[in-house]
Amino acid sequence: MSAPVVAVQGEPANELLRLDNLKVHFPVKLPFIQRLLQREEAVVHAVDGVSFGIRAGEILGLVGESGCGKSTVGRSCVRLIKPTSGRIFFAGQNITKLGGENLRALRRRIQIIFQDPHASLTPAMTIGRGIGHPLWIHRSAFGPQKSGSEAFGQWVRQRVLNTMREVGLTPEEQLYDKFPGDLSGGQKQRAVIARALILEPNLLVVDEGVSMLDMSIRAKVLELMLDLKRRHGLTYLFITHDLATAKFICDRIAIMYMGRIVEIGPAREIYADPKHPYTKALLQVIPIPDPDKRKEKVLPRGEVPDAVHPPAGCRFHPRCPAVLATCGWEGRDFVDFLDEHLSDPKRAGDDESIVGPIEGWHADGLVASLEAKPMSVEKAVERVETILAEAPVAMTQAIESVSAQKRTVMVRFHPPNQLRQTQVQDRLVECLLYQ
Amino acid sequence: MPKSGSLAAYALTRLFLSLPMLLILLTIVFAVLRVIPGDPIAALFAGRAPPDVVAQTRHQLGLDLPYWQQYIFYLGQIFTGNFGTSIGENYHGKSVLAIILDKLPATVELAIGAMIVASIIGIAAGVVSGTNRDKPSDVALRLYGTIIFVIPVFWLGQILQLIFAVDLGWFPAQLRFSGLPFPNQVTGLYTVDSLLQGRLDMFLVALQHLVLPSLTLGLVLSGFFTKTVRANLLRTVNADYVEAARARGIPEGRIISRYAFKNALIPVVTVLGLQFAILFAGAVLTERTFSWDGMGMLLLKSIDSADYPMIQGVIVVYALIIVGLSVIIDVINGLIDPRVRY
């Protein structure tokens, strides 16, 4: 039933971009003083092993909540961020370590559009100058026109005006000499698109490119993007947190959670029948603008955990409604559960005096231990077992033992099962339910 | 999570982190005094001494050694607390450190007095100005803040002397003390020493002498306070959490004191750290205007008499004080603001 993890070799030849086990870890930015006090160096696991490919001429949607690492993936594709490990291929060429002039040459072929059009435009450059600036930057690449700065300037101006017309930034002659501050939000986003298009790239990364626009303008810009795809055969990596927009525009979508892709496949099928519990949860919370279709929702518990210490096993397991015993339960899951249990005075009773205080518990990998000396270790072990009766079944099953060592209470978990991307029908899913 | 010990940990780390700053300041002093093109000893004597005396002095002070040897010797001196002996005419042969410690309290007394004046006037003016935005009182106080801050402190001192000492005769124009025997030297601060001795009359005399210099320096500094307090208060009275507190029905007075003012205080305290530079610079000028016998006067006299070890000593002590104060300021900030600590 399980298929092998994606291999780089033997991929379809028409793949324009491929990421292979991409990882990006950022050092946690701390004030100098704290860095001195910190023992280990903390890193944010922004992207933690992402692989996917984009075929030429398709729109791939990368969808996830804020902070899931989708923007980092986008920025890595255009090499604005240096990957920690993994490889990036563009049109068959390994661009992971490209630098200097080669990287500059690459940037003519991959462009990126950011969320905030206002902040993306240099306030001191006129619209025309800003849109044409890429041509000046890559001046040497346009060999013949290089002779005579006057002629090149004329040529640039013509191309800028043409591109402005193409993206609907009209009347282009008037807008040419305006500053970004004088334009409306929709016009600014059109200018940003024009600036990205003027180099005639093959791949366009759109990082939340329409999220900041008002509803009415959003539709227009999306239409423009689809139109450009049809006319120029552009390929898009469309990054968004909005599943509805993604459904409308994308051919395939990839769902990201905490730096990993949990499900990737054809958009229509995923929306019709989501497989991964996280995808299900996400699709479920999209509000439906019809008061007659209200329904009860089963929401994942809690919030997205800290990406400095991502959960073991499947990252979604602490919140997952369909969690199994083998999904990655570990020491701190028990501490979190105990914390929650003790917070409720009705359920907790005198538990805190026997197995508390919660600050006395320490989690290290698969083990949680009570290091503050309880009055009676045996009694504490007994009580932990009683409390566990109320815990989620999957967690109770994942526990290997509750024991006493000298004067320390220890809760030990079974190691989790290895998690792999699995082929399920027409898509890849990373979930033990399907392995 | 911050625990009770973390403030101490923070303070210690902060102290440790001040070492590079101290070293840099000491190095700059060293560089200015020796490495700058030209001959410091000759420049100091300014042609008043024959060449052989200059050469001899230079040799005596080890200034003809290679720089790295001088540098090590210099740092060694500072860290053992031995600043050498004076070569100037006033204190010839005496320990530099002893003389400095003798003059230091005068400067400290003046600085404290000025700080009190500056904070009272500055904070009051800043609060009034910041809570009455764009009303006439605000405009007037803003102008006050801007103008008072660029008035030359020595000129202001002269005018105050002219009015309150010469014309009205309310306060003495010069010196730290007069008319009575000096109080016993305990802290060196005459106001404190006289009280320790239980002599109210001495205290009043000391205070009388202190008023004009403190007022002069304090007024100038208050301009800076006014501007900073106002700017930060304006930022916090419009903060989101202030609006939220108002929506919860918290009384207005409490919102100003507990939300706006306290939050505005954090950057003010930080800026206060930079104030010390202005404070000590102003103190030198004020000391001269009022013949206030402190560190500033000592420095001027030492420059006059080409007392090289003394100049170096005084500047190094200023550097130590500045670094020490910056640590204290940061710790105070950590005390007010829980976000700084961990």
Added chain:
Amino acid sequence: MEWLHSRLVRPFRPLIRERHTLPGILSWIGLGTLIAFILVGIFGPVLVSIDQTKALAYPILLPPSLQHVMGTDGIGRDVFARVIWGTRTSLMIMAIGALLALVVGFPIGLLSGFVGGKVDRVLVLVMDSVYAFPGLLLAALIAAVIGKGIFNIGIAITVIYIPLYFRVTRNQTLSTREELYVEAGRALGARSWTIMLSYIAYNVVIVIPVIFSLSAADTILTAAGLSYLGLGLEIDIPGDWGRDLSDAQRFLGSGIWWTSLFPGLMIILLTVGLSFLGEGLNDIINPLLKKERA
């Protein structure tokens, strides 16, 4: 260059639009004062003979009268003539000090902020240390070591204002560096120096008029302070406000006010004018920057 125009000329347009608001009024007063002083500095010495500034040119300590509108001082010099000649001296020191600090501090700050990393950390530590130290003391020390004179004082003062330019430039560079359009510039394939000049520098340049006015005011004060302490200029300089104030001190006890009042007023007028200009510009330019970012 287009960005230089858009940064150095465009920001002054609001000055005309906002001439009725408080910052606008202050800026115009400041600008007017500065221009008036520059005119006095250039033409004053042409009109007022240098002989009037020499010792024993007139009887000593004459109170203000029609012949001597500001009186004469303790060694028989015309106070008015001294004040006029002092304007030129002060402006020269201001120009040397503030310009040198700008020329050194601005590029270092720009580079430090742009390059970041260890270089930046070390530079910041050094500059902050200097900044924390009382500037006047440092200048006094340097002046004592390198000797008196307009140029030397200019240099001594430069040393204490370089950190100011550095700080402001660097902080501005740092926040600009994080702007999205800078990242966009990189994504377009621009080289580092293109980004620094076309995308960052212009945003930093805009703050220069503000720091210049404020630090120029401080330069005047520091120069006067040095002269007051006897560490500033040679004794034969035809005009030196700080020295005049220092000389005035002796006669204060006898109620001679004119030798102190007038040089002091000149210092205050010039410094207040410069700070009005600086703070007014600051109040106008900051919202402009904020609007661009919002």
Added chain:
Amino acid sequence: MRKGETLGVVGETGCGKSTLGKAILGILPVGTQVEGKILFRGRDLTMLTNQMYRRLRGEEIALIFQDPMTRLNPLMTVQDHFIEEIQAHEPVSSTEARTRAREALISMGIHEARIRNYPHEFSGGMRQRIMIALALVLKPSLLIADEPTTSLDVIVEAQILEILQDLKQAYSMSLLLITHNLGIVAEVCDRVAVLYAGKLVELGSVRDIFHKPLHPYTQGLLSSIIHLETKELHSIEGSPPDLIAPPSGCRFHPRCSFAQSICMEKVPPLVEFEPGHFAACHFGDKFL
């Protein structure tokens, strides 16, 4: 607005919906001109003295803001916020206030040990829960929620909305939900008010608004939502007007495809076209 109901207020950015919430609480910036009446239980709030108004805030009407990250005083612990608010309205001892604060936190699923923590030690979702707990600790009869979930992730957003609905039941209070998200309105509201350029253009039950919108603006708004069933994109032409010089007559006329000359000249009154369904459009009956 009726007791115990949820009224949704929708509109685009800058249509005045946040101002409405603040106006009800009387916390608009000093110098703002307020006209008209705000009737709360028959009393006109604009006539209240400052002191009475202050007591009313938090005690009878509470407000939750959009951005929980900046709405708590960074220098005060969570506990201090609660004690301060309780004591600003009721003469109770600190111990009593502390007990109630603890209960409020626990009811929001936050461990009581964290009551001594500072705001910066909580995540966005937790802070919004703290804000809700703060708003509800005095059991107000009206809760105004101004885009309470906009800055949160979609799943946390759904969690918070669920909490709000549960609490509304438990405390039998009324909820005024200000939002730009029509999907949320469809899911949680009983009645809906649509604002355009500072004016109420349509008011009715949630079914009336979604199934039989009478105002062209409401129609445009509904068709421009991109949801999972979207097949075709629609948008409203033009952009929201400048509120310094709003258009004459009906403020929507420059963007309205049904606009006639009367729309430019006369301000349309708010008319009840069918029971409980109001709209301010000259041609509202055409869409019935």
